[in-house]
Amino acid sequence: MNDEPTPEETMSAEPKLALRDLRIAFGDRRVVDLERLDVAADEIVGLAGESGSGKSMTALAVLGLASTLGAEVTGSVRLAGEELIGAPETRMRAIRGGRIAMIFQSPVSALDPLLRVGDLFERALRLHGASRREAPERTAAALREVLLSPDLLSRHPHELSGGQAQRVAIAMALALRSELLVADEPTSALDVTVQAEILELLRRLREELGMSVLFISHDLAVIAELCDRIAVMERGRIVEEGPTERVLGRPEHDYTRRLVAAVPKIGAGTVPR
Numbered sequence: 001m002n003d004e005p006t007p008e009e010t011m012s013a014e015p016k017l018a019l020r021d022l023r024i025a026f027g028d029r030r031v032v033d034l035e036r037l038d039v040a041a042d043e044i045v046g047l048a049g050e051s052g053s054g055k056s057m058t059a060l061a062v063l064g065l066a067s068t069l070g071a072e073v074t075g076s077v078r079l080a081g082e083e084l085i086g087a088p089e090t091r092m093r094a095i096r097g098g099r100i101a102m103i104f105q106s107p108v109s110a111l112d113p114l115l116r117v118g119d120l121f122e123r124a125l126r127l128h129g130a131s132r133r134e135a136p137e138r139t140a141a142a143l144r145e146v147l148l149s150p151d152l153l154s155r156h157p158h159e160l161s162g163g164q165a166q167r168v169a170i171a172m173a174l175a176l177r178s179e180l181l182v183a184d185e186p187t188s189a190l191d192v193t194v195q196a197e198i199l200e201l202l203r204r205l206r207e208e209l210g211m212s213v214l215f216i217s218h219d220l221a222v223i224a225e226l227c228d229r230i231a232v233m234e235r236g237r238i239v240e241e242g243p244t245e246r247v248l249g250r251p252e253h254d255y256t257r258r259l260v261a262a263v264p265k266i267g268a269g270t271v272p273r
Helices: 007-012 055-062 089-095 117-127 134-145 150-154 162-175 192-209 220-226 244-249 254-261
Strands: 017-026 029-039 044-048 072-079 100-103 180-184 212-217 229-234 237-243
Touching (some): 017 055, 029 044, 029 237, 044 055, 044 192, 044 220, 055 072, 055 180, 055 212, 100 162, 117 150, 117 162, 134 150, 162 192, 180 192, 192 212, 192 220, 212 220, 220 244, 229 244, 229 254, 237 244, 244 254
Parallel strands (some): 044 212, 044 229, 180 212
Antiparallel strands (some): 017 072, 229 237
16 A cells, blocks of 8 residues: 555645734834745745844744744644634743744844753753653753754853854753744854854754755855755845745845845856755
8 A cells, every 4th residue: 555645636735834914013103914825844945034034033933932022923823723813811821932933143142141061951941841760861961962962961152152152052952842943144153164064054954854954044145055945035025935045046036136246256157065
């Protein structure tokens, strides 16, 4: 008996993340007007655009945090079929970290500076249901996955390098068994060697653990290296979307063409992949 899904079943499968008619506004100023964006299971999707294009506000809306900044959010954000817009805050607290994890450009600033790394892991895991005995086991396993020494558990966030802090943030997502990782400019503050290590780690998480990733960046070269698909955002709208190689190699929208043209290149050709 063939258990492989048919093409029709594959096409109709529920996306891990589905955004529909997402509108984010501050008073009369609309900053996001997004008709549709999907991230499938086991997929890495890049959300690209210049600073101020609405990328980070979209990420905050996915986590239910845009309204905490005073924004009005309407439309639909569904995680594996579950509607998050309008969900009670108690439910969103369970989803944040537990099912959706987020890593930032400066992860050190997102970690409590008064707590050691080990205490951060224990608090997060206990909050999401791990037992006192299970928490250190899951922490140790996650650190092994991201190739970090357990010695880092005794350090405070400010004692970590940028690369170590990003690996700690990714390890937290692993320990919490998150389904979706939202990465907001996670490599832009790192040197090229550490940046390459983080990208390889994200690829491995998708391939080995099936984690879906929404990767937000203004850096098209990084997106070309990592992402299966790309959505290009200009002034809060998706102006072009498709397989990364096609969009960056043969852009159709003028804005995308301008972004690609601005990428530094060695020799001729399009953005390397």
